[in-house]
Amino acid sequence: MTKIVFFIILTFGVELFLSGHNNPGGGFIGGLVLSSAFVLLYLVYDIETVHRGTPFDFKRVAAFGVFLAVGTGMLSLLFGESFLSQTTWLVDLPVFGETELGTMTIFEAGVALTVLGVVVTIILGISEDVE
Amino acid sequence: MITVLLAIFIPFIAACLVPFIHKFLTGSRIGWFVITIPIFLFVLLIRLVPSLSEGASYLYTLPWIPSADVYFSTHLDGLSIIFALLITGIGSLVVLYSIYYLSEREAIGRFYTYLLLFMGAMLGVVLSDNLIVLYVFWELTSISSFLLIAFWYHRKQSRYGAKKSMLITVTGGIFMLVGFLMLYTITGTFNLQELIAMREVIAADSLFVPAMLLVLIGAFTKSAQFPFHIWLPDAMEAPTPVSAYLHSATMVKAGIYLVARFTPVFAGDTTWFYVVSCVGLLTMLWGSVNAVKQTDLKALLAFSTVSQLGMIMSLLGIGSLAFASSESTHIALFTAATFAALFHLINHSTFKGSLFMVVGILDHELGTRNIQRLGGLATIMPITFTIALIGSFSMAGLPPFNGFLSKELFFEAMLSLKEANLLSVDSLVLLFPIIAWIGSIFTFIYCMIIVFQTFFGKVHAPLPGHRPAHEAPIQMLISPMVLGSLVVLIFIFPNLLGTYILGPAMNAVYPQFVGLPGLVPEIRVWHGFGMPIFMTIGVIIAGILLYGFLRYWKGIYSLGFLQWTLDRSYNALLQRIERLASVVTKTYMTGSVRDYVAYIMLFFITLVSIGLLDFQQFVFDFSNDAEIEINESIIIFVMMCSSVAILFAKSRITAIVLNGVLGYSIAILFVVFRAPDLALTQIIVETVTTVLFLLCFYYLPEWKNEHKSISMRVRNGLIAVASGVAVTVIALLVQGHSLYPSISVYYETASRLAGGLNVVNTILGDFRAFDTMLEVLVLFIAGLGVFSLVKLRRKKGVDHPEEK
Numbered sequence: 001m002t003k004i005v006f007f008i009i010l011t012f013g014v015e016l017f018l019s020g021h022n023n024p025g026g027g028f029i030g031g032l033v034l035s036s037a038f039v040l041l042y043l044v045y046d047i048e049t050v051h052r053g054t055p056f057d058f059k060r061v062a063a064f065g066v067f068l069a070v071g072t073g074m075l076s077l078l079f080g081e082s083f084l085s086q087t088t089w090l091v092d093l094p095v096f097g098e099t100e101l102g103t104m105t106i107f108e109a110g111v112a113l114t115v116l117g118v119v120v121t122i123i124l125g126i127s128e129d130v131e
Numbered sequence: 132m133i134t135v136l137l138a139i140f141i142p143f144i145a146a147c148l149v150p151f152i153h154k155f156l157t158g159s160r161i162g163w164f165v166i167t168i169p170i171f172l173f174v175l176l177i178r179l180v181p182s183l184s185e186g187a188s189y190l191y192t193l194p195w196i197p198s199a200d201v202y203f204s205t206h207l208d209g210l211s212i213i214f215a216l217l218i219t220g221i222g223s224l225v226v227l228y229s230i231y232y233l234s235e236r237e238a239i240g241r242f243y244t245y246l247l248l249f250m251g252a253m254l255g256v257v258l259s260d261n262l263i264v265l266y267v268f269w270e271l272t273s274i275s276s277f278l279l280i281a282f283w284y285h286r287k288q289s290r291y292g293a294k295k296s297m298l299i300t301v302t303g304g305i306f307m308l309v310g311f312l313m314l315y316t317i318t319g320t321f322n323l324q325e326l327i328a329m330r331e332v333i334a335a336d337s338l339f340v341p342a343m344l345l346v347l348i349g350a351f352t353k354s355a356q357f358p359f360h361i362w363l364p365d366a367m368e369a370p371t372p373v374s375a376y377l378h379s380a381t382m383v384k385a386g387i388y389l390v391a392r393f394t395p396v397f398a399g400d401t402t403w404f405y406v407v408s409c410v411g412l413l414t415m416l417w418g419s420v421n422a423v424k425q426t427d428l429k430a431l432l433a434f435s436t437v438s439q440l441g442m443i444m445s446l447l448g449i450g451s452l453a454f455a456s457s458e459s460t461h462i463a464l465f466t467a468a469t470f471a472a473l474f475h476l477i478n479h480s481t482f483k484g485s486l487f488m489v490v491g492i493l494d495h496e497l498g499t500r501n502i503q504r505l506g507g508l509a510t511i512m513p514i515t516f517t518i519a520l521i522g523s524f525s526m527a528g529l530p531p532f533n534g535f536l537s538k539e540l541f542f543e544a545m546l547s548l549k550e551a552n553l554l555s556v557d558s559l560v561l562l563f564p565i566i567a568w569i570g571s572i573f574t575f576i577y578c579m580i581i582v583f584q585t586f587f588g589k590v591h592a593p594l595p596g597h598r599p600a601h602e603a604p605i606q607m608l609i610s611p612m613v614l615g616s617l618v619v620l621i622f623i624f625p626n627l628l629g630t631y632i633l634g635p636a637m638n639a640v641y642p643q644f645v646g647l648p649g650l651v652p653e654i655r656v657w658h659g660f661g662m663p664i665f666m667t668i669g670v671i672i673a674g675i676l677l678y679g680f681l682r683y684w685k686g687i688y689s690l691g692f693l694q695w696t697l698d699r700s701y702n703a704l705l706q707r708i709e710r711l712a713s714v715v716t717k718t719y720m721t722g723s724v725r726d727y728v729a730y731i732m733l734f735f736i737t738l739v740s741i742g743l744l745d746f747q748q749f750v751f752d753f754s755n756d757a758e759i760e761i762n763e764s765i766i767i768f769v770m771m772c773s774s775v776a777i778l779f780a781k782s783r784i785t786a787i788v789l790n791g792v793l794g795y796s797i798a799i800l801f802v803v804f805r806a807p808d809l810a811l812t813q814i815i816v817e818t819v820t821t822v823l824f825l826l827c828f829y830y831l832p833e834w835k836n837e838h839k840s841i842s843m844r845v846r847n848g849l850i851a852v853a854s855g856v857a858v859t860v861i862a863l864l865v866q867g868h869s870l871y872p873s874i875s876v877y878y879e880t881a882s883r884l885a886g887g888l889n890v891v892n893t894i895l896g897d898f899r900a901f902d903t904m905l906e907v908l909v910l911f912i913a914g915l916g917v918f919s920l921v922k923l924r925r926k927k928g929v930d931h932p933e934e935k
Contacts, residue, residue: 016811026891032815039822059918063913069907073900081732109902114907118914119819125921126826 002044009037017112018105028110031065031115038120047128058124062117068110134179135189135258136207138172138215142251146244162230165243169222169250183212184631184643186638186645190260190324199263200321206260209635213473214257214381214388216632217480221380222250224610228488229372231607232495242282242370249275249377256385262311262321266304269353272382273300292365295701299362300352307349307389313342314396327395327642334399343397346389347406354386354440357414361697364433371491374429379436379487380480387440387476390447391469394640398451408448414441414568417572423580423681424688428490428500431577432483435526438574439479442541446472449544463649464547469640470652471540473633478525478533478621485583485614486522489515492603492611493585498594502580507590511600515606516586518615518726525618527578527674528571528667532619535667536654541567542663568666575674576681583678625654626727628658704875729847732854737858743864751863763803766828770796783831787824791817808891 017030041050145168153161179189188208195203207215226246233239252275255268263835281293315321317336318329326333333339350356355363366378376881377383390407397403419436425431450469453462492515493508494500509516521532528538545564593599621628634651646648658664719730743749773792780786794817801810839847 026808029815031810032812032819036815036818039819043822059915062914066907067913069904073904104900105904111903111907114911118910121914122917123819123823123826125918126823 002040006037006041009033009040013037013112017108026070027111028115030108032114032119034112035116035119035123038116039123042123042127047124058117060117062114062121065110065113065115065117068113069107070110072104072107072110133191134175135191135207136193138176138219139205139251139255139258141172142168142247142254146247146251149244149247150240155642157569158235159230159233159239161239162226163245163497164652165247166223166226168247169219169226172254173216173219173223176212176219179207180212180216180631183207183209183635186635188639192260195261195264200315200319201263202261202322203264204260204322206283206324207258208639209632209637210388210391210639211257213477213632213636214384215254217384217477218250218253218257218381221376221480221484221614222246224484224613225372225380226374228375228491228607228610229370232372232491233370233602238282242279244374245275245278245282246376249279249382251643253381253385257388260323262314262323262326265323266308266311269307269349269385270301270304270866272377272385273297273304273353276366276377279373280366281629282370282373286368288365289368292362292368293359296366299359303352303359305348306345306352308343308778310342310345310349313338313345317342320465323392330396330399333396339400340402343393343400343403344406346393346397347403347410350389351410352386353389354383354444355414355437356410356441356444357417357437358697360414360418360437361701363437364430367427367429367433371429371487371494373489374432375484375491378433379483383436383440384476384480387443387447387472390444391473391636391640394447394451394469395642399454401455404451404455404623406448406565407451408560411441411443411445411448412563412570414438415442415445415570416566416573419570419577423573424685425577426502427580428493428502428505428585429487429504431581432486434651434891435574435577436483438570439475439483439526439571442567442570443472443475445481445563446475446541446544449548449563450640453644458646461550462644462647463652464550465544466637466641466644466647466650467540467652468544468547470629470633470637470650470736471537471544473640474540474625474628475534475537475638476699477628477632478537478618481614481621482522482525482534483617483801485518485611486526488607488611488614489519489522492607495607496603497600498597502584504591504594505585506588507586508600509586511590512586512602514612518608518611518650519586520582520617521615522611523578523581527575528670529620530656532618533625534618536622536625536656539663539667540654542571542666543661546662551595564666571666571670572673572677575670576678579674580680580681611901622656625656629654647800725847729850732850736853736857739861743860749864751866753866756866760803763800766796766800766803783828787821791821792826794820885929 013030013033017027032052036052038054041053143283145165149161177869188206189205190204192202192204195201226243229242229246233242238509239717249272252268252271256265256272259265259268277293277297280296281289283289284293311321314326317338318326320326320329333342345467363378363383367374369378394403404468415438417668418434418436418441422431422434422438425434446468450465450467450472453465453469454464454466490500492512496512497505499505525532525534528534542564545567548560548563590600607726629651638645641647641650713819719726769792773789773796777786777789780789794813798810798813798817801807801813
């Protein structure tokens with residue numbers, strides 16, 4: 001049951017994140033929903049089990065997010081634009097329909113990953129300490 | 132001019148790649164990847180030398196923060212190419228040397244990352260034309276130097292030296308920044324070329340002298356000039372390739388670069404001449420006198436670097452007199468000093484680089500750099516000995532090495548000062564040649580110490596764990612051999628360097644004298660029996676005599692005033708600052724969360740009241756407000772009830788749940804007001820914080836009714852009420868005024884400009900993306916902060932790895 005809910009929340013998070021350009025949603029909320037999915041997993045199973053399923057360090061996820069967010073800004077410099085200029089393309093994704101994909105999506109992905117990484121890191125840091 | 136931009140960014144990109152490539156090129160083999168970068172850049176840059184010598188210069192500008200006049204502009208001219216070639220050329224040799232110097236057990240990937248970071252930053256310093264960009268790179272060199280000095284961070288001395296160098300150079304950098312800002316207020320530009328063009332405007336301004344002195348403090352701290360030189364000897368805790376690269380050949384010359392660069396801006400004033408030349412000469416004397424008493428070879432070389440940098444600095448000071456002269460013969464007389472400075476700058480990098488590498492070899496093969504434990508190595512390590520001989524004799528100013536040529540030019544420049552008394556300069560400057568001569572004698576003595584006390588005399592037994600003395604492997608000898616042969620080659624063909632490298636640099640330092648006869652003098656090995664050659668002979672005779680009787684007069688170093696070191700004042704100052712800081716901090720950091728909340732709220736209330744008093748327009752306008760619906764009043768009633776109920780909650784879990792009620796009610800309110808984004812965010816934030824709260828449950832103390840004194844309760848109550856009032860007043864005032872342009876224009880332009888219909892997100896991700904990016908950064912740092920606080924607390928009681 002938890003697994004199903006987990007994936008529903010995950011999909012909802014991704015959907016929120018992708019729809020953010022035209023509808024309510026976006027990087028910050030998407031990241032928060034994703035992290036709440038992980039928090040649910042940690043509440044239901046114990047930390048070791050979840051670790052086996054998701055063998056990555058959430059500090060690195062957060063760092064990668066920051067890298068993406070700053071990196072897209074730098075990218076526009078390479079094209080002679082000013083820092084953090086964004087550009088977009090319309091892409092037809094199978095499940096989510098017509099979606100705006102652009103450097104802003106990468107930027108938002110950076111935001112989402114940072115939020116996810118930081119929230120899970122903090123919660124894990126405190127909860128690991130309990131034991 | 133994309134080459135210049137590449138030169139700055141390639142090292143940074145490579146520094147990012149090193150950790151990844153290190154996985155494939157394990158061990159010291161990663162060095163072979165790293166070495167390609169300085170070699171490539173060196174070739175790239177040296178190809179521009181012919182066109183630069185014909186008077187070309189390359190200016191390239193990219194917008195960075197145009198609203199603040201900050202452009203990423205690079206400028207390659209004769210002066211910057213000298214430094215750029217030194218950075219990449221010596222850089223290649225140092226990387227080659229380090230491949231064999233560092234053992235496989237070291238964190239080699241980290242070492243090369245820092246080294247490339249430094250290389251890029253240093254190239255940025257000498258190639259940027261915008262002062263703010265220059266400042267950023269300037270501080271970046273300090274930071275990379277800090278990381279490299281602390282490379283062996285398990286040693287206490289390394290950490291001390293790293294901290295010291297960073298504190299001094301970064302403080303100097305901030306002074307320099309203030310100077311830059313003053314220049315900006317005078318001229319309205321950060322671009323160096325425009326500043327040089329506006330030198331008359333600058334000279335007439337009342338901020339002229341303060342700006343000059345502040346920029347000079349930056350240069351002096353970086354170039355280890357008296358009294359800021361104290362960081363350089365402690366920086367010798369770094370691995371020897373780093374000392375050879377940063378602390379003798381490149382980074383410490385950034386100050387020299389800055390002084391040379393600003394010569395056209397500031398040098399018209401005699402204050403510049405006095406400060407630069409006096410500080411330089413004093414540093415030269417102080418450094419050389421202190422070098423003689425050192426027993427550690429690296430410390431000796433550190434003081435000798437201090438002294439040599441002082442010598443170059445004093446030459447630049449004399450060179451500035453050219454701006455005060457009117458006759459062309461006089462001008463040529465003083466510009467010759469700057470020529471000597473630039474010439475010696477290159478020479479110093481060659482011979483000092485080779486000497487550092489020699490000391491590194493000795494340390495590597497024998498396990499010590501103490502001259503009392505070294506001796507008789509001339510026959511055992513013949514190649515090392517030859518290189519050391521070339522390097523030291525060049526430093527002492529002996530022929531047939533390049534140091535002789537620049538030393539002669541140095542004496543000549545000092546003697547030219549007797550012409551300067553015509554130029555309303557104090558006759559005190561006639562003392563300068565004497566000080567220079569005494570400094571040179573001490574230079575001669577410590578050069579002899581390097582050669583004779585290390586390579587002659589009794590052979591010492593090897594240290595435990597070390598093999599008997601033997602010659603270093605050929606791979607380690609290549610780099611010092613290249614530098615050593617350059618020392619000789621420059622002596623033979625000095626004018627090749629003079630025409631192609633020094634000439635364009637002179638044009639950059641003296642833009643208004645371009646084409647003047649004698650601006651680029653011919654360097655002659657023999658220029659007849661004149662004062663300079665007699666001074667050199669005097670140095671040799673006095674030096675040999677003093678070196679011979681060294682042990683009879685070395686006792687004077689224990690005399691009072693020579694015992695006094697600036698280090699002690701530095702340490703005392705640091706201690707006092709720390710003590711003061713801890714006293715101040717302890718008064719308000721009580722450890723109680725309640726106090727901290729009180730501080731935050733008090734600050735907020737003060738800020739709001741000051742703002743309101745300043746604003747003074749208390750207009751409450753309710754005319755546009757909609758009617759309050761019944762469902763809205765119910766939600767608000769629930770919120771009020773739950774917040775009041777928290778105060779009377781008997782258990783913590785009740786309080787948390789009530790807090791949750793408050794949070795979810797706000798979310799519902801957002802839904803009612805048709806703000807789905809906010810409602811969504813509020814719901815999720817509320818959920819996650821509730822989980823966090825439950826986790827923290829474990830640590831929180833027992834929930835009990837605390838019996839606080841009445842005054843305490845009144846105080847807390849007042850703060851609470853005042854915060855509530857402040858928020859309410861703001862909320863009501865906002866209705867009646869529109870101080871700022873409305874952001875609803877974004878609503879119309881969002882889809883056209885940012886290609887999105889969700890206005891909130893286009894603002895977050897596009898219009899105000901810079902804010903979002905920084906917020907993400909702050910969130911990440913905060914997350915790491917929480918993580919490390921939790922983890923470090925747990926480790927308390929366990930031995931800290933750094934204290935070993």
